[in-house]
Amino acid sequence: MLPRSLAAAFLALAALSACTTTSTDRPAPVAQAEQPAPVTILISIDGFRPDYLTRGVSPHLNALASSGVEASMRPSFPTKTFPNHWAIVTGDRPDRSGIVANNMEDESRPKDKFTMASDDPYWWNEAEPIWITAEKQGVRTATMFWPGSNVAWGGVKAAEWPYTISNGSRPSDWAQFNEAISPTQRVNGVLDVLRRPADIRPRFVTLYFDEVDTTGHINGPDAAQTTKAVADVDAHIGELVAGLKALGQPANILIVSDHGMAAKSNDRVIAIDKVADPADYRIVETGPYASLAAVPGREKALEAALLKPLDHMQCWRKGEIPARFHYGAHRRIPPYFCLAETGWVFQATTPAKPVTGGDHGWDDRAPEMQALFIANGPAFDTRFHPSPDFTNVDVYPLLARLLGVTPLASDGNAAALQGLVKP
Ligand code: AMP
Ligand code: ZN
Ligand code: ZN
Numbered sequence: 339m340l341p342r343s344l345a346a347a348f349l350a351l352a353a354l355s356a357c358t359t360t361s362t363d364r365p366a367p368v369a370q371a372e373q374p375a376p377v378t379i380l381i382s383i384d385g386f387r388p389d390y391l392t393r394g395v396s397p398h399l400n401a402l403a404s405s406g407v408e409a410s411m412r413p414s415f416p417t418k419t420f421p422n423h424w425a426i427v428t429g430d431r432p433d434r435s436g437i438v439a440n441n442m443e444d445e446s447r448p449k450d451k452f453t454m455a456s457d458d459p460y461w462w463n464e465a466e467p468i469w470i471t472a473e474k475q476g477v478r479t480a481t482m483f484w485p486g487s488n489v490a491w492g493g494v495k496a497a498e499w500p501y502t503i504s505n506g507s508r509p510s511d512w513a514q515f516n517e518a519i520s521p522t523q524r525v526n527g528v529l530d531v532l533r534r535p536a537d538i539r540p541r542f543v544t545l546y547f548d549e550v551d552t553t554g555h556i557n558g559p560d561a562a563q564t565t566k567a568v569a570d571v572d573a574h575i576g577e578l579v580a581g582l583k584a585l586g587q588p589a590n591i592l593i594v595s596d597h598g599m600a601a602k603s604n605d606r607v608i609a610i611d612k613v614a615d616p617a618d619y620r621i622v623e624t625g626p627y628a629s630l631a632a633v634p635g636r637e638k639a640l641e642a643a644l645l646k647p648l649d650h651m652q653c654w655r656k657g658e659i660p661a662r663f664h665y666g667a668h669r670r671i672p673p674y675f676c677l678a679e680t681g682w683v684f685q686a687t688t689p690a691k692p693v694t695g696g697d698h699g700w701d702d703r704a705p706e707m708q709a710l711f712i713a714n715g716p717a718f719d720t721r722f723h724p725s726p727d728f729t730n731v732d733v734y735p736l737l738a739r740l741l742g743v744t745p746l747a748s749d750g751n752a753a754a755l756q757g758l759v760k761p
Pocket of ligand 1: 384418419420440454455483484485487515551552
């Protein structure tokens with residue numbers, strides 16, 4: 339049953355509408371048909387490898403690609419979710435943005451650890467995301483998920499309960515990430531904000547889908563289940579396109595992924611305790627790469643074990659990682675970093691359970707790690723072909739251009755995608 343006050347409000351509304359329909363015999367003036375300006379929609383399909391488009395199950399994505407521009411985009415290193423989503427929206431590679439991994443330590447905060455659930459602005463404040471730059475310049479934004487979009491950016495979180503965050507800002511509309519919110523709900527969330535009156539309608543919107551990545555991890559990139567996840571997400575892209583059409587809302591749509599996916603195997607596991615003596619190190623992260631710190635006083639022994647030719651892997655002191663990775667300067671990167679050959683994974687010890695499925699995090703130039711890029715909309719010149727080495731940080735100056743805002747200095751090269759936007 340409705341609460342009394344709510345029921346009264348409904349009755350009042352009904353009376354009001356009855357009154358307006360009978361109070362005049364002249365037709366109400368017809369509102370001038372509004373021609374909405376194009377909205378920029380940035381969509382991430384986590385872990386979507388560009389060759390998934392050739393599986394014959396993605397008619398909506400393929401249609402957007404063929405009537406727009408499609409390319410394979412190089413991710414930033416390491417090819418992990420948070421560093422790459424942050425690179426796309428800040429234009430800064432992980433070494434500069436401070437989001438150097440999905441899990442991090444920071445010597446300035448020895449008691450704290452960053453996980454994918456961390457929303458303390460401390461971890462995020464080193465690079466400004468496009469939604470903050472846009473809002474500062476009068477462009478309203480909305481995020482239907484994106485790593486970091488729930489963070490009160492620029493703010494300071496109190497060290498003690500109730501951990502109030504002061505002076506932070508967020509997109510005008512944002513949502514706390516929750517995997518249980520279905521893809522259709524996410525699409526409807528985007529359509530709903532675009533249905534609003536112009537003064538509270540965003541001009542920049544993000545949308546995020548996780549299921550292709552999740553399924554790729556569990557089953558591997560070549561599995562039928564992963565192909566089905568591609569088909570599912572494609573159907574949701576179809577819902578979005580149909581919804582925009584029904585609204586008469588033109589859109590410049592950018593569909594990207596953060597990285598690709600490569601198969602793992604039980605035959606391609608490196609147990610770190612077989613490479614070095616566990617008494618000499620502490621592991622920070624394992625997987626396609628391993629990051630380690632030496633036990634104090636054991637640096638020499640650890641270096642003797644790691645800094646030599648090893649099968650299917652290579653290790654460096656953090657400051658000596660090859661320059662092409664643009665990785666190793668930030669204080670959050672642990673002192674020793676080992677990268678496995680694509681398809682090989684590090685584990686602390688020989689795994690008890692079989693290693694199957696897929697992963698990412700390897701060399702950003704590995705074919706399996708390449709990311710998706712599709713641009714479709716009235717702003718784009720479809721004759722443009724990006725150069726094969728354009729990277730995801732170049733998306734940030736493109737976004738700024740689409741939104742008509744002045745970007746901050748970044749690692750992104752505005753020239754890389756300059757020709758994509760019609761003059
Ligand atoms: P990865 O471990 O690199 O494969 O990360 C992918 C996972 O990140 C997804 O399956 C999501 O569960 C998670 N994720 C994506 N976006 C967010 C977010 N905004 N906040 C927290 N977790 C997220
Ligand atoms: Zn990812
Ligand atoms: Zn993943």
